[in-house]
Structures are given as structure tokens and as C-alpha cells.
Amino acid sequence: MTTLNINGRDVTVDVPTDMPLLWALRDVVGLTGTKFGCGMALCGACTVHLDGQPIRSCVTPVAAVAGKKIITIEAIGQTPAGKKVQRAWLDLEVVQCGYCQSGQIMSASALLAKNAHPSDADIDGAMSGNICRCGTYPRIRAAIKQAAKGARP
Amino acid sequence: MTTHTVSRRDFVVVLTATGGGLMLGWRVGDRAGAATAAATAPPGFAPNAFIRIGRDGRVTMIVGQAEMGQGTYTAFPMLLAEELEVGLDQVQIEHAPPDDKLYANPLVGFQMTGASSSVKFLYEPMRRAGAAARSMLVGAAAQTWNVDAASCRAHRGVVTHTPTGRRLGYGALADRAATLPVPTQVTLKDRKDFRLIGTPAKRLDTPAKVNGTAQFSIDVRLPGMKIATVAASPVLGGKLAELDDSKAKAIAGVRQIVRLDDAVAVVADHMWAAKQGLAALVVRWDDGPNATVSTADVVQELEVASQQPGVVARKQGDAAAALAGAASRIEAVYQVPFLAHTTLEPPNCTVHVRPDGCEVWTGSQVLSRAQATAAKVTGLPLEKVVVHNHLLGGGFGRRLEHDYVTQAVRIAKQVEGPVKVVWTREEDVQHDVYRPYYYDRLAAGLDARGQPIAWTHRLVGPSIFARWAPPAFQNGLDGDALDGAVHLVYDIPAIQVEYVRHEEPVVNTGFWRGVGVTHNTFVIESFIDELAAAAQQDPLEYRLALLGKSPRARAVLELAAKQAGWGAKLPAGRGRGIALMYSGWDTYLVAVAEVAVSPSGEVRVHRVVCAVDCGSIVNPDTVKAQIEGGVNFGIGGALWGEITLKNGRVEQSNFHNVRVLRINEAPAIDVHLVRNGEAPGGIGEPGTAVTAPALANAVFAATGKRIRTLPLERQLRSA
Numbered sequence: 042m043t044t045l046n047i048n049g050r051d052v053t054v055d056v057p058t059d060m061p062l063l064w065a066l067r068d069v070v071g072l073t074g075t076k077f078g079c080g081m082a083l084c085g086a087c088t089v090h091l092d093g094q095p096i097r098s099c100v101t102p103v104a105a106v107a108g109k110k111i112i113t114i115e116a117i118g119q120t121p122a123g124k125k126v127q128r129a130w131l132d133l134e135v136v137q138c139g140y141c142q143s144g145q146i147m148s149a150s151a152l153l154a155k156n157a158h159p160s161d162a163d164i165d166g167a168m169s170g171n172i173c174r175c176g177t178y179p180r181i182r183a184a185i186k187q188a189a190k191g192a193r194p
Numbered sequence: 195m196t197t198h199t200v201s202r203r204d205f206v207v208v209l210t211a212t213g214g215g216l217m218l219g220w221r222v223g224d225r226a227g228a229a230t231a232a233a234t235a236p237p238g239f240a241p242n243a244f245i246r247i248g249r250d251g252r253v254t255m256i257v258g259q260a261e262m263g264q265g266t267y268t269a270f271p272m273l274l275a276e277e278l279e280v281g282l283d284q285v286q287i288e289h290a291p292p293d294d295k296l297y298a299n300p301l302v303g304f305q306m307t308g309a310s311s312s313v314k315f316l317y318e319p320m321r322r323a324g325a326a327a328r329s330m331l332v333g334a335a336a337q338t339w340n341v342d343a344a345s346c347r348a349h350r351g352v353v354t355h356t357p358t359g360r361r362l363g364y365g366a367l368a369d370r371a372a373t374l375p376v377p378t379q380v381t382l383k384d385r386k387d388f389r390l391i392g393t394p395a396k397r398l399d400t401p402a403k404v405n406g407t408a409q410f411s412i413d414v415r416l417p418g419m420k421i422a423t424v425a426a427s428p429v430l431g432g433k434l435a436e437l438d439d440s441k442a443k444a445i446a447g448v449r450q451i452v453r454l455d456d457a458v459a460v461v462a463d464h465m466w467a468a469k470q471g472l473a474a475l476v477v478r479w480d481d482g483p484n485a486t487v488s489t490a491d492v493v494q495e496l497e498v499a500s501q502q503p504g505v506v507a508r509k510q511g512d513a514a515a516a517l518a519g520a521a522s523r524i525e526a527v528y529q530v531p532f533l534a535h536t537t538l539e540p541p542n543c544t545v546h547v548r549p550d551g552c553e554v555w556t557g558s559q560v561l562s563r564a565q566a567t568a569a570k571v572t573g574l575p576l577e578k579v580v581v582h583n584h585l586l587g588g589g590f591g592r593r594l595e596h597d598y599v600t601q602a603v604r605i606a607k608q609v610e611g612p613v614k615v616v617w618t619r620e621e622d623v624q625h626d627v628y629r630p631y632y633y634d635r636l637a638a639g640l641d642a643r644g645q646p647i648a649w650t651h652r653l654v655g656p657s658i659f660a661r662w663a664p665p666a667f668q669n670g671l672d673g674d675a676l677d678g679a680v681h682l683v684y685d686i687p688a689i690q691v692e693y694v695r696h697e698e699p700v701v702n703t704g705f706w707r708g709v710g711v712t713h714n715t716f717v718i719e720s721f722i723d724e725l726a727a728a729a730q731q732d733p734l735e736y737r738l739a740l741l742g743k744s745p746r747a748r749a750v751l752e753l754a755a756k757q758a759g760w761g762a763k764l765p766a767g768r769g770r771g772i773a774l775m776y777s778g779w780d781t782y783l784v785a786v787a788e789v790a791v792s793p794s795g796e797v798r799v800h801r802v803v804c805a806v807d808c809g810s811i812v813n814p815d816t817v818k819a820q821i822e823g824g825v826n827f828g829i830g831g832a833l834w835g836e837i838t839l840k841n842g843r844v845e846q847s848n849f850h851n852v853r854v855l856r857i858n859e860a861p862a863i864d865v866h867l868v869r870n871g872e873a874p875g876g877i878g879e880p881g882t883a884v885t886a887p888a889l890a891n892a893v894f895a896a897t898g899k900r901i902r903t904l905p906l907e908r909q910l911r912s913a
Contacts, residue, residue: 057446060466068421068464073413074406076587077465078538079619083849086538114406127404134396134815137263137823139403140410140539140587165858172849174538174588175263176826178860180819 043107047072048116058104062096063087065103066113074114074143078172085171088144088151089113095151097170114143122154122188129188137175145171149185158189239368241327241376243296244274244320251351251365253280258290258297259316260307260559261399262589263823264878265816268397269313270320272812276390277324277383279348280364287398289583292565302663307559308594308705309674310779310876313812317874318382325380327371334370335362385810385871392869394815399585411557411584412542412616419544419612420449422605423468425475426457426625429842430701431482434458438476445471452608459605461613469618484842487700489631492839493529496633496696500527500654504692505670508680511688516648520639524728528636528717529903530886531836533629533706536852539587540622541598544614545606551578552603553612557586559593567596571603590827591705594662595627623852624844628837629706630655630698632675634717639688644729646722646740649686651679653714654694656703670695674705678714678777678883683747684722684740700839707827708879711777712886716832716904719773719887724900733772733891734760746807747774750782750868754805757866758786767791768800769896773887781808781875782868785825787861787888791896795910797833799861799889806865806880809872817877818865824881825863830855832886834905 044053045062047070054069061080066072066089075098078086082097089098090112117123126149129135136142145168152159152167159167164185173181238248246254255274261267271285290297290305297305300315328348335353336343339360347354351364364371385391402408427433439451442460447467452459460471517523544555545568552572558564558581565581572579586593602615617625632655639648657672666673671693679691706712726736734755741748751774755761764770768790775783788801804821811817834853838845846852890901893910901909 056464057466060464064464064466067413068466071415072406073409073415076410076538077412077540077616079849080469081619081848081850084538084619118405130404131396131400134394134400134819136397136400136403137265137819138261138538138586138588139263139399139408140537142403143406146404169856169858172538172854172856174536174590174827174854176823176855176860177819178826178855178857179822179863181857182860 043103045103045107045111046109047111048113054103056103059102062089062098062101062103062106062111066098072113072115076140076143078141084141085144085148086141088147088171090147090151093151093154095148114147117147117150120150120154123150125188125191126150126153126184129184129191133180133184133187135177135180135184137177141171141173145173145181149181149188153185153188159185238365239331239372241330242323243290243293244323245278245327247327247364247368249365249368251363253285253351253364254288255285256288256290258305259299259312260557260561260583260586260589260593262307262559262586262593264820265397265813266307266312267399268395269812269816270316271398272390272395273317273320274324276388277321278328280351282390282395282398284351285398292562292581294562302666305560305562306594307589308591310878310880313874314780314876317810317812321382322380325382326377329377329380330371330374331364331367333374334367337370338362338367391812392814395813397816408585410539410587411544411555412539412587414544414555414614416544416546416612419614420461420463420609421465421468422452422459422461422613422615423465423472423618424457424459424601424605424615424621425472425477426601426621427479428624429479429481429484431484432456433480433482434477435480436478441474441476442471445474450609451475452605454604457601459615461609465616481842484700487842488840489838492631492698492700493633496631496654499694499696500633500635500652502694504652504654504694506690507671507676507693508689508691513648513650513688513690516688517637517639517650520647521642522640522728523637524640524724525637526721526724526902528634528720530632530713530716531904532631532701533831533835534623534626534837534846534852535588535590535592535706536623536849536854537588537590537592540617540619541592542614542616543599543602544612545602546612547572547603547606551580554579554581554599554603555584556581556599557584557593558596558599559586559589560596563596564599567600568603571600572607590707591709592627594705597627597702619849620847623847627702627704629709630658630703632713636717636721638721638725640725640729644731646684646686646725648688649682650690651717652692652694653679654696656697657695658704658709660695662704673778674710677710678775679718681777682718683744683774683776684737685743686740700842701844707824708883711775711779711879712828712883715773715775715883716886716890720890720902723771723887723891723894727894737772737774746782747776750774750784750805750807753866753868754784754786754803757805757864758803760786764788767896769892769894771888771891771893771895773884773891775880775884777883779876779880780873781806781877781880783821783880783884785884785888787885787892789889789892789896791893791910795907797889797893797907797910798859799829801862802885802888803864804866804881804884805868807868807870807872808875808877809870810874811867811869812874814867817867820877821865821881822863824879825885826855826860828882828885829889831882832889832904833907836905836908
């Protein structure tokens, strides 16, 4: 039995400790907003926050996350950065098929939480691990900038 | 106009199909509640298969076309709502059930989402469906008040009797409207009166896609559901020879190993156990006849096939004679490789086979085919197979195939209870239905001034239509493979386009975002660029001079060139390339790409400026988004995309060796729209189709190297 703190709640799961967090979230806990895309940390669709840091849940075993704070797409709107990012995503109509967007939003929220005014290079650095096959990249970049603008005092 | 009455029984089926979170739009936060409420709501008014209005005034729109990012779940409601006189904020959407009669795409005659055809072919039918419903609601109000319908006006779901100000909502009118005959003729609004069509309305599917609640088929969860992952024979046509599953069965959570003749699946409590189980299997495959095939074998056979004349698809003048008499003659061979789709949502399908029925949850561009294959595999009658469609995590043509549904049903037949079959990315890359390898021979004859007087184009490749839509393959011609090639818009006196059908049975081949047009536009627009270079003329001016008979093409060329600053000086190592796309989609699109090429042959795309004339526009923001996304999809494909074979096996497996575009490599993209009242054209695929030639021409401008075989970077490194 492993206790995971997911979106502010403790959840006890009976899974092998080497199980990647992605499958614990999706197949055991039932939080399906976090997506499977590659299983090798190559596409970013499975990105969640671990103590505020973006991680690829498809290669992060449950054993490594016990006792840490896990935030998923389902709760990212409750963080200031996540809320701004979701708003900007809606305002600029970033999304197409939407499958990668949970991961995109998690990466963007983590970026903005630690860097309120990211440069283009900062955006490249934080977001290049997230693949979007629909090619929404220009709007993702613009939406991050818009969310950052909203962050100005 | 065709309208259909949906019976109450049909509602039950549809509403059952909405269980599990298919409600979109403003109901999305209350999925279970919405489904329950809908299931118990009275039928109200349903004049056709696309609109249902409850007594409570709730307006539900049923969309027969799949939503895979291209925006149909907004465009279709806009078309319906425009004529129905409701606001988009008053609408909720449902996935349509499989039904070729109710939801046929006129392009192919069955329920199909693809070929950039949804708005092009259903623009008017959807408006008519909305107008018919509005006319019946207005009629019901007029009857209630005993007044002339012409004195009543509908707006935002309310009918008002203008002289007296009396008002009745659509919900209150639903029962009476349902008793009126469906009109055979309706009056559509004048363009100038549009409130929605032509506006950048917000997409209805976006809110659920930014908070994790959007339901893709991979997100399906059912009581007692098992999860399976699968490995098919690594060589097409191969069979399972021997299997030792003892180690797999020992893994905690693994429940069952399912053997098919050409695949093996591990059924488990969760994907982790299934994946581990699959890895623990010791399998010996009988590779079959394709055991030793490599890409070079495929290319060699295409080369041989290209020596023979093909079936003539377009003939204008005497191209052979004109070529023979030309002042100069240019010949070229172009090749494009196999390509994988890698939709980010891997193929998946959930199936529950019972003795008396079968239920399927998947994401499909061909929903009725998903139903038909499940019926065939289970031996059940069609009406015993219920299929639930979902939002698609990418389509790009991959989900125009139903192989993954067929396979999942075959597996599910051996499993007690529901089972979700999820492909790994490796399985997806190695068992895709790939864009064909095409091999093209071109020749042009130029006069003394360098103007083309003859054009011949022989394209060689498999016929997807012959397999996928046999009635569409006629007289030896595949209209899809030839799309764009036969539409050559340049005014050249003698043109001959030929098609040599040559199958590539070593892998499955199918549609890939724009397939025929994407391939042909690369070939045509690269070759016309070659002719301009041979004539020592500016590529833009050279094209313009050949477009005297095509004012729409000319206008988009001029607009794109102006916006891109065509002719302005660029730093050393940079080049600008232009390409024009026109095809059966009835859309004109020009892209001007600006690239830098490093000494080692790396291509950086800095900027792409597009001008598009797709006729009447439903949602200009969606049009722009589709061009932006299409261009980015095209860049990855053109620069790096290729699937190669060795010993019958696909050599690539995941995103480390299937390189796709990432944000740090994505250019700035400007899209300029031409607004006119022409008939609507397709917009989902043109952006991809125009990109490869714009890049190849820009690479030529930057380096002087003409790349005739994709992917560009590999060729540049070896050029």
C-alpha cells in the first residue's frame, strides 16, 4: 500500500511500487486528465507537478512520489499560475484535438509559477518536451505570454 | 433537402450512447448528471437527426462528423444555430451514433470525417436542418396565437409575435412543433444577416480540454474493465508461431494472455501490468513472405513500375509532341517516403462482448465501419452492436482505418467483461497504416523564353481508394492519389498526367493529412520552381505569368507575396520559398517560407506567411488555426518524416527516432484570409500540403540545392 497526496487529498493505492505514477493516476485512481503518449518521457503528455516541479509521470515510479505533493490537470486551476494559463488558453483558443493540452498546461503553469515573465528562450526550454501533433505551438507561446502579462502587478 | 424524423426509440439509443461523459459544452462539468437528466427528459422536438429541443428548452445538437481538433464541433453547431436562431451558449453537443443513412458524408456516401470535406459538403445541409427546425417552431407559435407566421420572429430560442410582443420559448413550443410537417423547402438567411457564420466564435470543446475533463476513448472506465496491450506480428503478414507466456502470467495484475493468429495481447488490471506482461512474453513469429523486405526493395520496384506508361488522368493538347519540339527540356524524379501519423492519443478501443450484443467505445473517423467490423467479428447483427464515439486525440487520417477496432473486438471475444485495448507508442509506430511511398516522373518543355509549353507528370504508387472505397476507384484511376496533380492550375498548352497503380503490400498504406494533395503539391510546386530557375526567372513572377486564367490563385499568390515581403533581401544562408496549392478541396493556399540552412544541413524554419482563399468561411479563427497547425504538421513531415523497413520490420519506434516538430523549432506563422462568397472549400489539410514545397523551394533559394526526395534534411546531408 502506498499513500499518494494527489490534488491535496491522500489516496492509498495498492499497486507495485515500480508502477509509473501515470498508470496509478489513470488506471487506479481514475484521474484520466493526465495522458499517455509515449511511455518514455519523450512527449510530455503525462506531465504533472511534484512539489511544484513538472515531471513526466510515465517514467516516475510511485515509490518516488510517496509523501510528495502531486498536482494534476484536474486541480491546476486552483493554483494562481494554472488559473491564468487556463484562462489564456481559452482566450487565445489554443486547443485543437486537445490530447496533449493537459501536459502543455502543466508545463506552462510550472514555468510561470517560477518565472513570471519568461522570454522566448525560457518558453522553448520549458515547453520543448511537450509534443503537439496538431501544431498549436504559435498559440501556446502567445498564451504563455498573455498569461504572464496578466501576472504583472 | 433531406430531413429525418428521429423516433423516441432512437432517442433512447442516442441517450444511452451519451452515458459516461459524452456531453460537451456547458454541461461538461456535470457529466453524470447531464446524462441522467437527458435520459429521463421527454423527447420534445426532433425535426431531424441533428437537432433536439426538449420541453425544458434545452437545445442539443448531434454532430455526425468526428471532432479531431479541426473544429467540427463548433462549425456545425454554428451552421445549425445560425438558421435555428439560437446562441452557441444555449447549445450542447452529442456525438452521433453510427448511422450511414442519417450522417452520410456526401463525398463518399457514408459516415466519414476526412478529406477536408465536412464544411465543404455539409455547409448547406446543416443550415437547412437548422432552418427547417426554426420554421416549424415559428409555425407552432403562429398556430398557438392564431397569427400569420410571417408576423413572428425567432431570436435566441424565443419566438416573438412582433405586432403584439407576445413571446414563447422553444421549449414551450417543442410539443406543438413536433406535430407539424417537416417543411420540404426552407428559406436560408442572406449572408448579410449572419450573426454567427463568419465570426471567430469560441470553440465549444475547449473548456473541457483545458481542465482534464474532456473524454477521449482512452479515458473510458467501466465497472470490471480490464486493460490490455498488444503486439502484432512485427512483419506484415507474419503469424504467431510459438509463445511462452509463463513469465508474463507470473506478473502481479496480469490476468490473461490472448492469442490471435497474427498478434498476442496481455490482459491485466492496469496498463503497467499489461506492458510488463507483454515485455515478459517469449514470442517466435513466422515472418511470412515479407521477412526480408527493405525500403530499397520498395523503391526499386517503384522505379521499375515508373518506366511503364500509366492510365491517363488528364490530357490537354499533345504533350509528347510539344515536348519533342521544345527549345529545352527538363526532367526530374521525385520521391516521398512512408510516413507515420503518430496521433498523440495512441490507437485504442474498449469492447464488451456479450452473448447477445457488443458495445464498443472508440474514437473513429468512420464510425459506421467500426460498428460493421464489430458485427462481422462477433457474428452479431448490426443492430446488436452499439458504438460510442469520442473526441479524437488526433486523426490525420489514421482513424479513417478501423484495424484497431477489429483487433480489439477479436481480443475482447476471448475476454470476460469489458476490455480496453491500448497500443503502446511502439506498436503504433510499427503497425500504422502509412502514407504510401510515391515515385513521380516529370518532364517539361520550355520555349525559347523559358515558358513551359508542355508538362507531363507520371505518378506511381498504391491506390488507397481501391482498398478503402472500391467504387471510387474507376477506370484505373485513384482520384485521391491524383488529387492536386490533375488540378494543375498553370496555363500550359499541353498537359498529360498519368497514374501507375503499384501496390506496396509490405506495409499497410492509407491516408495521411492530405495524402494525394500533400504528395502532389510537393512535386508540382518543386518542379515549377525548377522551371523558373531554368528560365532564370523569379519564382513568383514565373507562376503569376501562368495564372492568367485563374484569378483566385493569382490573388492569393499576390497577397502572400506582399505580406511576406517577397523580394526583400535576406541575410546570407537564408532563403525564401513560395508554393501554391489547389486541389479538389476547392481551396487556394499559398505559403511563403523563410528558412536558414546550416553548413551541416540543418533547416531552421523562421517564418511562414500564408494567404488562403477557402471561399465562404464559417469560423475564421478555426481556419487560421488549421493553417497554422497544418503547416507545423507539414514541417515535421517534410524535414524529418520517414518510416523505413529492414527485414520487413519498421525501423522506427517512438519519438526518439520519429522526429516531429517541437515548439522550439516552430516558426512564426501569419495567415491572411481572403473573404468572399464563393462556395466553401476544405481547410483541414491544405496547410500541410503546401508546406513541403515551400520549404524545399526555400532550401533551394538558400543553398542552390534542389531536393527532390523527402525528408529534406537527410537529403541535404547527403547532397
